[in-house]
Amino acid sequence: MSKETGALAQIQRQIQWNRLIAVVEEQAQTMIRTAFSTTVREAGDLSAGIFDLEGRMLAQAVTGTPGHVNSMAESVAHFLAKFPAHTMQPGDHYITNDPWLATGHLHDLTVVTPAFRNGKIVGLFANTAHIIDIGGLGMGPEGRSVFEEGLYIPIVKCFDRNVPNETFFDFIRAGSRTPVELEGDIYSLCACNDAGAKRLVEMMDEFAMDSLDELAHSIFEASTRATLAEIAKLPRGTYRAEIRSDGYEAPVTLKAAMTIHADRIVVDFAGTSGLSNRGINVPPAYCRAYACFGIKCVVAPEVPNNWASLRPFEMEIPQGCILNAPRPYPVSVRHVIGQLLPDLMMGCLHQAVPHRVNAEGSSALWNPPLRGGSQVSGPAAEVEDFEIITFNSGGTGARPGKDGLDGTAFPSGVRTMPVEATENVAPVIFWKKELRPDSAGPGRTRGGFGQVMEIGAKGDAEFAVNAIFDRVANPPKGRDGGGDGAAGWVGLNDANGTVLRTKGFQIIPKGRRLLLKLPGGGGMGNPKERDPALVRRDVEDGLVSEEAARRIYGYAAE
Structure with missing residues (x-):
């Protein structure tokens, strides 16, 4: 390949990347325009993104919240484990609110939808939205197990080749105090994935792309290289911090020891308070989501958020601590603890790069x-x-x-x-x-x-x-x-x-x-x-x- 051809290919990849961001942002905006719940329509408590066929996040919408985005980044692999990509059909939509496989509590719905071009699956769209009510005790800390907190939806098909699963919709309508809003939001989540899939196919047609593999490789390679370059600028060492939460039955202490290596950052949460009997516990994916976000805000804020740019951040979350809640512990308001994690990460990073925290x-x-x-x-x-x-x-x-x-x-x-x-x-x-x-x-x-x-x-x-x-x-x-x-x-x-x-x-x-x-x-x-x-x-x-x-x-x- 000549130097001119290589430069042209690089420019084309950048254009394709920009188009991909536009695709997922339209995906998110479609959800906002069609959502029934004010939490989505007015607050933007959502996430939207595109994934390759291995469940790796390529790009996320600008609109969204890190607790949803970074948890969703893990969740698509769980969908593929139950419904492999080769079994999916056009018009299929899959859904769950499993706190341990998705975004941490039952009030968030995650929907995954395959995108097809010329009869071949080329990618996956996923989104998450916070809904008003999912039954049970309602959104609050009072539950003593996740089963009290609302209707638990495993990974299932809500649409099969564009045909709604009426049994599924009967269950969700019967289990919610706000059945119209809940059903409407599910239709909204599916519609926004469809909008993303449509724009993706148009993009691939325009650039004569048979798959997303080359673009994905380019995105992941550039993101990995840029993230590692930023980590390499940091002073090596282990930095410790702690932060206190009001808790429920008793105050909660969150502790972290952050070790900066040449090619990764490892956070150990040893010493953090134990599990609660109430719904302030945090599933591990939600802990990783906000801890990674706190690090990334300081270390590599300009690097796009995707599978590759998150990979160098590793979390060691001890069993039995409030940040590693096992099933069926209550987790309804996991954000009360989880959203303190960026401050905890910055407490560590303040010792390394105080001028950036x-x-x-x-x-x-x-x-x-x-x-x-x-x-x-x-x-x-x-x-x-x-x-x-x-x-x-x-x-x-x-x-x-x-x-x-x-x-x-x-x-x-x-x-x-x-x-x-x-x-x-x-x-x-x-x-x-x-x-x-x-x-x-x-x-x-x-x-x-x-x-x-x-x-x-x-x-x-x-x-x-x-x-x-x-x-x-x-x-x-x-x-x-x-x-x-x-x-x-x-x-x-x-x-x-x-x-x-x-x-x-x-x-x-x-x-x-x-x-x-x-x-x-x-x-x-x-x-x-x-x-x-x-x-x-x-x-x-x-x-x-x-x-x-x-x-x-x-x-x-x-």
Whole structure:
């Protein structure tokens, strides 16, 4: 091959790669446009990607959350183990919500669909979406086994050559409090894979590609080379960190020892707290998903996320620890623990590359599942039955050169849901949703601000919250002399400031509202070194009180 021909082939591969990203992004956007659940439509709690016939992820959509994407990266191989690629037919769609084979709890559905060109299978599309209700106790930590947490779907066909499996749909409709939304979401997941398959075939026709093998080889080779080059720049050694969670029955400690080798990074979670009797346990795939994401954000953020770029990150998760939950332990709110893992990874990496690591943030989503009507109040119910979940976040940690982000989800990356979208589908009212003053951890760069939210049912009727909150007893920590972010708070809006448990099913009595104060992100660096103009801006915006500005930053009002 001449030099000119080789250069042309390289350019063509880059064009094909860009087209592949466009294909999977259209796949994700199709899901968002057609989804029934607000968790997908408004928050973007989903993932979408394309895989080769060995179940290796080639590309993922830009839209999506790492807990879904990186767990899904493992899950397709499980689908192939039960339904080998050569047995698949056009129009087949396969589905599961198995927490250990997919994304960690029953409220996520994963669908895999084969793509065919000229009668030959050429690839696999997969996606994951969070759905509102899957039956059982609902999304919350109260279950004592996974069997209490909802309808458990093994890997099965939901469509066989474009024909819906009516027995399957009968079961899922009968097992959910929101049957219309659940069935609609499944159709949406299948439709988005079909959209991806259609665009893939068009791309392959345009470039006269008989298979994806050469493109896959090019993607994997380049991603491996780029990731290893970034690892090689890091100082060798073992770095240790730990982080505390509020837990359920007792506080939880997560420990990690990260060893940076020349060609890989190995994380050992020895010393981490043991399993819980409640649904805060984390299946190992979800642990790997968020731990890998935390490392990749610091080490190789510009390298595309795929099978090859994730391979150099290895996890050793001891049996019996909360990050390696076996069946049938409850795992419904595994994100409460799992979303702390990027902060834990950054705690290790801060010792190796401190200039590239953020302070700790609010981390775990504050997404209260709300329920009301006769299933809460019986015959005395004053509102219709409803089941809804709304996604919200506190502040992110300060960055070395920039402040943290206010009310922004990291590491999940999901969008904060507009209150109007929730009020439109459930009889609830958001009386207050505003930034929380003095919640940002101070520093040369400060953390992001949390939020204050006040939620009630229409007519201030009785309703319930299945609390799944963290960072209340253990607020986000600052780094390099920066202050901690404000701790979260959960309670009622009454004069006594009644405090509620941070986890578990609780009734909000008639005439009262749920009051949430979301945590702020930790700060970075000495607060006395902060630009006075930035302090003045925060005071003038009402985000930092004059008293706090004087005490912490040495601010003097003009």
